[in-house]
Amino acid sequence: MAGIAVSTTINGDNIEYLCQPDETLLDVLRDRLGLTGAKEGCGTGDCGACSIILDNRLVCSCLVLGAEAEGRRIETVEGMAHGDQLHTLQQKFLEHAALQCGICTPGFLIAAKDLLAKNPDPTEEEIRFGLAGNLCRCTGYDKIVRAVQDAAHVMKGA
Amino acid sequence: MNFDPRFSGRKFASVGTRPIRPDGVDKVTGRARYGADFNMAGQLVGRVLRSPHAHAKILKIDTSKAEKLAGVKAVITAKDLPDLTGGDAAMYDILDNCMARTKALYDGHAVAAVAAIDARTARQALKLIEVEYEILPHVTDVDEAMQHHAPLINDTIFTEGLEEKPVKPSNVTKRSQFGHGDVHQGFGHADFIVERSFKTEQTHQGYIEPHACVASVSSDGTAELWVCTQGHFVYRQHCAQLLGMEASKLRVTSSEIGGGFGGKTHVWAEPVALALSRKAGRPVKLVMTRDEVFRASGPTSATSIDVKIGARKDGTITAAEATLRYSAGPYAGSWAEIGAMTAFACYKLDNVKTVGYEVLVNRPKTAAYRAPSAPMAAFAVESAVDELAKELGMDPVDFRIKNAAQEGTRSSYGPVYGPIGIGPTLEAVKNHPHMKAPLKKNQGRGMACGFWFNFGGQTCVDLNIGMDGSVSLAVGTVDVGGSRASLSLVAAEELGIDYAQLKAVVADTSSLGYNDMTDGSRGTFSSSMATISAARNAIKILRERAAQMWDISVDDVVWEQGHAVAKGDKHGNLGKLSLKEIAAESGKTGGPIAGHSELVADGAGVSFATHICDIEVDPETGSTRVIRYTVVQDAGKAVHPTYVEGQYQGGAAQGIGWALNEEYIYGKDGRLQNAGFLDYRIPVCSDLPMIDTQILEIPNPNHPYGVRGVGETSIVPPLAAIANAVSNAAGVRMTHIPMSPPRILAAIEAERGG
Numbered sequence A: 001m002a003g004i005a006v007s008t009t010i011n012g013d014n015i016e017y018l019c020q021p022d023e024t025l026l027d028v029l030r031d032r033l034g035l036t037g038a039k040e041g042c043g044t045g046d047c048g049a050c051s052i053i054l055d056n057r058l059v060c061s062c063l064v065l066g067a068e069a070e071g072r073r074i075e076t077v078e079g080m081a082h083g084d085q086l087h088t089l090q091q092k093f094l095e096h097a098a099l100q101c102g103i104c105t106p107g108f109l110i111a112a113k114d115l116l117a118k119n120p121d122p123t124e125e126e127i128r129f130g131l132a133g134n135l136c137r138c139t140g141y142d143k144i145v146r147a148v149q150d151a152a153h154v155m156k157g158a
Numbered sequence B: 001m002n003f004d005p006r007f008s009g010r011k012f013a014s015v016g017t018r019p020i021r022p023d024g025v026d027k028v029t030g031r032a033r034y035g036a037d038f039n040m041a042g043q044l045v046g047r048v049l050r051s052p053h054a055h056a057k058i059l060k061i062d063t064s065k066a067e068k069l070a071g072v073k074a075v076i077t078a079k080d081l082p083d084l085t086g087g088d089a090a091m092y093d094i095l096d097n098c099m100a101r102t103k104a105l106y107d108g109h110a111v112a113a114v115a116a117i118d119a120r121t122a123r124q125a126l127k128l129i130e131v132e133y134e135i136l137p138h139v140t141d142v143d144e145a146m147q148h149h150a151p152l153i154n155d156t157i158f159t160e161g162l163e164e165k166p167v168k169p170s171n172v173t174k175r176s177q178f179g180h181g182d183v184h185q186g187f188g189h190a191d192f193i194v195e196r197s198f199k200t201e202q203t204h205q206g207y208i209e210p211h212a213c214v215a216s217v218s219s220d221g222t223a224e225l226w227v228c229t230q231g232h233f234v235y236r237q238h239c240a241q242l243l244g245m246e247a248s249k250l251r252v253t254s255s256e257i258g259g260g261f262g263g264k265t266h267v268w269a270e271p272v273a274l275a276l277s278r279k280a281g282r283p284v285k286l287v288m289t290r291d292e293v294f295r296a297s298g299p300t301s302a303t304s305i306d307v308k309i310g311a312r313k314d315g316t317i318t319a320a321e322a323t324l325r326y327s328a329g330p331y332a333g334s335w336a337e338i339g340a341m342t343a344f345a346c347y348k349l350d351n352v353k354t355v356g357y358e359v360l361v362n363r364p365k366t367a368a369y370r371a372p373s374a375p376m377a378a379f380a381v382e383s384a385v386d387e388l389a390k391e392l393g394m395d396p397v398d399f400r401i402k403n404a405a406q407e408g409t410r411s412s413y414g415p416v417y418g419p420i421g422i423g424p425t426l427e428a429v430k431n432h433p434h435m436k437a438p439l440k441k442n443q444g445r446g447m448a449c450g451f452w453f454n455f456g457g458q459t460c461v462d463l464n465i466g467m468d469g470s471v472s473l474a475v476g477t478v479d480v481g482g483s484r485a486s487l488s489l490v491a492a493e494e495l496g497i498d499y500a501q502l503k504a505v506v507a508d509t510s511s512l513g514y515n516d517m518t519d520g521s522r523g524t525f526s527s528s529m530a531t532i533s534a535a536r537n538a539i540k541i542l543r544e545r546a547a548q549m550w551d552i553s554v555d556d557v558v559w560e561q562g563h564a565v566a567k568g569d570k571h572g573n574l575g576k577l578s579l580k581e582i583a584a585e586s587g588k589t590g591g592p593i594a595g596h597s598e599l600v601a602d603g604a605g606v607s608f609a610t611h612i613c614d615i616e617v618d619p620e621t622g623s624t625r626v627i628r629y630t631v632v633q634d635a636g637k638a639v640h641p642t643y644v645e646g647q648y649q650g651g652a653a654q655g656i657g658w659a660l661n662e663e664y665i666y667g668k669d670g671r672l673q674n675a676g677f678l679d680y681r682i683p684v685c686s687d688l689p690m691i692d693t694q695i696l697e698i699p700n701p702n703h704p705y706g707v708r709g710v711g712e713t714s715i716v717p718p719l720a721a722i723a724n725a726v727s728n729a730a731g732v733r734m735t736h737i738p739m740s741p742p743r744i745l746a747a748i749e750a751e752r753g754g
Helices: A025-032 A088-095 A105-118 A124-130 A142-157 B024-029 B064-068 B089-098 B119-128 B142-146 B183-188 B232-243 B270-280 B290-296 B335-342 B374-392 B396-403 B422-430 B483-495 B523-550 B579-584 B641-660 B718-730 B741-753
Strands: A004-010 A013-019 A051-054 A057-060 A073-075 B044-050 B056-062 B072-076 B110-116 B130-135 B172-180 B192-200 B212-217 B223-227 B250-254 B284-287 B303-311 B317-327 B352-359 B443-452 B457-465 B471-475 B502-506 B557-560 B563-566 B593-601 B607-617 B624-634 B691-696
Touching: A013 A025, A025 A051, A051 A105, A057 A105, A088 A105, A088 A142, A088 B024, A105 A124, A105 A142, A105 B024, A124 A142, A142 B641, B044 B119, B044 B270, B044 B290, B056 B110, B064 B072, B064 B119, B072 B119, B072 B270, B089 B232, B089 B270, B110 B119, B110 B270, B142 B303, B142 B317, B142 B352, B172 B335, B183 B303, B183 B317, B192 B374, B212 B270, B223 B232, B223 B270, B232 B250, B232 B270, B270 B284, B303 B374, B317 B335, B317 B374, B335 B352, B335 B374, B374 B396, B374 B443, B374 B641, B374 B718, B396 B422, B396 B443, B422 B443, B422 B607, B422 B624, B422 B691, B443 B718, B457 B523, B471 B483, B471 B523, B483 B502, B483 B523, B483 B641, B523 B557, B523 B563, B523 B579, B523 B593, B607 B641, B607 B718, B624 B641, B641 B691, B641 B718, B718 B741
Parallel strands: A004 A073, B044 B284, B223 B250, B317 B352, B471 B502, B624 B691
Antiparallel strands: A004 A013, A051 A057, A051 A073, B044 B110, B056 B130, B072 B110, B172 B352, B192 B303, B212 B223, B212 B284, B303 B317, B443 B607, B457 B471, B457 B593, B557 B563, B607 B624
């Protein structure tokens, strides 16, 4: 079957690819483009491990078709650090040990980045509801919330 | 020099600090490679066809149409995984679970598999496989499966552990009994007796990463397997045995693991992927969908438990008895036995008896889930203990303190305890500000205790010192939550060097000796013991090399804070030699410097925890909210306290999900109705409060630093602590887990009505 030609922007780079009409954006990112930071935990939009930002909107990339990315702007976890300079959220996740197994971490980082972009000074409750679309089975969320609080504090001061 | 594992009090420089984990940056940048993040050239996509029936004879499987589909490179059934288990019943069960042989035993049981050039072709191929089933009556409930008229799942099972060998087969695989004293006499001395029955539903470990592997079998008989697992050496053994390979020809590399909690201690898809690769002659990647994870992997047991406890007016327990029934899925395990062992382990009892019955049901094969079997037993016992305290008019903490096991207590499952933490965790809870905090309307407070054995096991570590003085530590226990950081701390401590000078990796099965799995809370306990031993062996060589460099006797060289130091008046003019300086000369003084260790880490110290929680219950809807939660647990010695806290918090959160919401729901047709995260809802961020932790350190006498395992105990008390809180808030004893809103509402209404 002939593929659909897609031209899109991923982490600031112009990217072109061919994909099948039934292929998810998550599959394109992972299997065609080698961007395996986004994970498939469920494939049904319930776990948030595949979170990306699509034109300033937080989405589950497993619920977006690869063909829908035409002309859009995509941000993934691979684009968060600048060179070897980690994003404040990445640094705070490390300092607070906000990850154990780490499989949910890329999704949480992207969701937290989106949250802080829209609400730079969230309350604990706003953080908890803002991240409620992302499942973590290891941490009980305590250290994740603290890492995001700390990052928000630092980013506000910056 | 033999390794002495005994505890020796020492002042720590590295252990107890909280550095950033060595695998951290890769995990926050998306670079870390998990099970599904690895690919091989020419790789095919594997997929599994699963039974839609709970119990059915497989009459015929026709794969011819699937084989003819363009792009399909291999189709396999049980015929391609012949029985090579040689009468090993446990291995045969694993084989049968990987690919059903004559009967499908649960909804989701694998019956065939394909490897194709892409996912779409593989999916199409599955639809072309024709399976003819003869549907059999099924049973999914643990109590129903014990009835004499219940459908028989395996007619070769005759209950073990009965006084007389049964003449008829049964779904009850085994009866196990533990205890001592005379409970009949004990109850005779009781002024108050509480007797209750409890049920818990089946839950899944709920790791976010589905099972995933890439298998590559070569025509020369060697093979490679990349897989997310808690134990790659065990996977190698099982896969090699099931496929008729020599273990050394199969190299298994453990990927980063996206959660396991016991669920990744069992092979499912890996032998299938290897068989597909063998048949197709190409690498095969096999990744489960979430639906498959729920239907075919995990879960824990569903249980039905009766508890009876009696006490004198002064609060002394005179007798305790429990009957525990645990579902095992369609294959025998030892789940009820473990539950029967742990049930009363927190208490000092003169008369105690527990009986476990393990029961086959048409559900997925029960897998270990964090302190497997203990949370359900603790739920039943700790609920009854609370009820008894209430009848006695005693504070529930004081009642437990009065009866808590101590050093020297003969445990309810046999062994005599050494120094243990149950008393100290209870005292800490008694004095915790949480216990004194005011409660609002419709809120209730509960507390409960929990026990877990902990495990040691076979362990192997290599510690290699590079010529630049940096140290690589190769361990064989999979890092499930930060153990590379804790083991680096231990190596740094022992060698007297900086944490940053070390890099710890998890070695593959061809690069290191055998290691048991990361289970039983053994990762940091056992591998730190082996790391200490390996470091001490390396230090011996470092001293020898320094002696050689100085041309003095090795007996005059000691190792202090990362340096060789010459002792004695005659060597007063010799300066210290750092590890780095000795390593730089190693090429001239005898070659590479390394320390190795192979040992069985005996003496895993038992672990206790006490939890407190406050729950608010909406009496109109039965919905609940966790207001506050506190975990107090003995760690022996917290090597990396942040990750110890993480284990405490994570176990509590899983317990909260189990207590309040999570359950496998089966229809009358025996099919799982909620095989996805939307309907099997694990706690999300907005469901939980911060989870406070208090780490106690009662040294384990059998570890040089006093370390105990910390991973599992934290899931043992929550079911009971939350049940006690909900019962106090709702004014009615909750006896069925999960305490979902309909169950709570029904209990409240029954109480009002009654």
